[in-house]
Amino acid sequence: MNSIKKYNESDFVKLRKAGKLAAIALDNIKDKILPGITTRKIDEIIKKFLRDHNAYPAPLYYRGYPKSICTSINHVVCHGIPSDKELKNGDILNIDVTAYLDGFHGDCSKMFCVGDISVKAKNLINVTKECLNRSIKILKPGIHFGNIGHVIQSFAEEKGFSVVREFCGHGVGENFHEEPNVLHYGNKNEGPILEEGMVFTIEPMINEGKFETKVLKDGWTAVTKDKSLSAQFEHTVGITNNGYEIFTLNKIK
Numbered sequence: 711m712n713s714i715k716k717y718n719e720s721d722f723v724k725l726r727k728a729g730k731l732a733a734i735a736l737d738n739i740k741d742k743i744l745p746g747i748t749t750r751k752i753d754e755i756i757k758k759f760l761r762d763h764n765a766y767p768a769p770l771y772y773r774g775y776p777k778s779i780c781t782s783i784n785h786v787v788c789h790g791i792p793s794d795k796e797l798k799n800g801d802i803l804n805i806d807v808t809a810y811l812d813g814f815h816g817d818c819s820k821m822f823c824v825g826d827i828s829v830k831a832k833n834l835i836n837v838t839k840e841c842l843n844r845s846i847k848i849l850k851p852g853i854h855f856g857n858i859g860h861v862i863q864s865f866a867e868e869k870g871f872s873v874v875r876e877f878c879g880h881g882v883g884e885n886f887h888e889e890p891n892v893l894h895y896g897n898k899n900e901g902p903i904l905e906e907g908m909v910f911t912i913e914p915m916i917n918e919g920k921f922e923t924k925v926l927k928d929g930w931t932a933v934t935k936d937k938s939l940s941a942q943f944e945h946t947v948g949i950t951n952n953g954y955e956i957f958t959l960n961k962i963k
């Protein structure tokens with residue numbers, strides 16, 4: 711027995727709405743990611759957007775977190791706190807948005823490039839995105855959570871990168887973080903079995919160098935120990951009777 715919650719079709723309707731709103735918030739910020747903008751400003755814009763759409767930014771005051779989004783620049787792996795630091799040409803950053811709307815969460819993140827970035831950075835970003843996409847494509851009832859980690863780890867390591875171990879994806883829905891932990895490394899046919907109605911995030915953090923991380927004195931900001939670049943993409947997905955649905959998409963309809 712496991713205690714992974716299963717959501718029904720009326721929950722899926724609300725998960726779709728929360729997910730779409732988070733995705734739109736991320737899409738809308740794209741044109742503002744230019745040298746000179748502060749991460750504080752990005753935080754304010756996204757907070758306002760969510761509040762204007764009757765949603766709450768789930769990170770705000772979550773376990774004492776002080777801001778509405780996470781902004782993780784260059785060697786920051788995750789949970790970077792928005793501040794007065796200005797973005798500069800060549801930076802890469804992850805923006806992570808979680809919308810809480812009508813009782814349900816939509817959690818997603820993606821990478822943004824500031825001006826012209828290095829070929830190395832671009833490659834890391836492309837590989838990380840591909841890790842997430844490849845792991846989503848295999849989702850259906852009956853496979854094991856370990857298969858997700860296996861797909862991500864194999865592809866990342868084949869490209870010469872490493873997979874962060876200390877942070878993982880998670881069940882999500884009525885709560886921001888629920889069971890299970892979704893590991894981004896591992897073996898096929900290990901871990902719990904996916905079932906229709908399960909809802910979780912996949913959010914691989916891939917490092918250019920070694921996988922080890924450390925948390926800075928602020929208690930949140932996680933960085934690579936070797937100061938190498940790190941990239942991350944995240945979607946919230948739901949398991950359907952024969953496959954999956956990505957909730958955190960900005961669909962036209």
Ligand code: MF3
Binds near residue numbers: 769
């Ligand atoms: N959105 C992050 C995730 O993907 C969690 C951020 S928790 C915070 O799980 F408190 F740092 F915001």
Ligand code: CO
Binds near residue numbers: 913
């Ligand atoms: Co998440």
Ligand code: CO
Binds near residue numbers: 808819913
């Ligand atoms: Co997130």
